[in-house]
Amino acid sequence: MRKIEAILLVWGVRDEVLEKLPLEGHWLYGEYDFIAKIELRDEFEMEQFAEELRHLIHGGTFKLMPIALSTIKNGVEGSETVSMLESLKVSAP
Numbered sequence: 001m002r003k004i005e006a007i008l009l010v011w012g013v014r015d016e017v018l019e020k021l022p023l024e025g026h027w028l029y030g031e032y033d034f035i036a037k038i039e040l041r042d043e044f045e046m047e048q049f050a051e052e053l054r055h056l057i058h059g060g061t062f063k064l065m066p067i068a069l070s071t072i073k074n075g076v077e078g079s080e081t082v083s084m085l086e087s088l089k090v091s092a093p
Contacts, residue, residue, distance in 0.1 A: 003039065003040070003041060003042075004039070004040045004041075004042065004043070004045075004046055004066050005037065005038070005039050005040075005066070005067050006037070006038050006039075006040060006046065006064055006065055006066045006067060007035065007036070007037055007038075007063075007064075007065045007067055008023070008025065008034070008035065008036045008037075008038055008053075008062060008063070008064050008065075009032045009034070009035055009062060009063045009065075010032065010033050010034040010035075010053075010057065010061065010062045011031065011032045011033050011034075011061050011062070012033070012059075012061040013033055013034075013057055013061060017056065017057055017058075018033060018034050020056060021034065021036075021053075021056070022052070023036050023038055024036065025037075046064065046066070049064070050064050
C-alpha cells in the first residue's frame with residue numbers, strides 16, 4: 001500500500017459547495033477559493049476522491065496534486081525504494 005499526500009485546490013464554486021467538502025482546509029480569496037492538504041491510502045482512493053469531487057462540485061474546477069508518497073521498505077538488508085505514480089495523473093479541467 002502506498003500512502004499519498006496531495007494538495008487540493010478548488011476555484012469557481014459557490015460558498016455553499018465549499019461548505020459541503022468532506023475535509024478541512026482553508027478558504028482563499030483570489031484565484032483559488034479553497035486549499036487543503038489531504039492524505040490518501042493509495043491511488044485507487046485518490047481516484048475515488050476525485051470522482052466524488054466532480055459530482056459534488058458539478059465540474060472539474062479543482063486540481064488534486066500528489067506531493068508525496070510513503071517509502072516502501074524491502075526486506076533485503078534494510079534497502080528502501082520509492083514507488084512512482086505512473087498511472088495517476090493530476091486532475092485538472
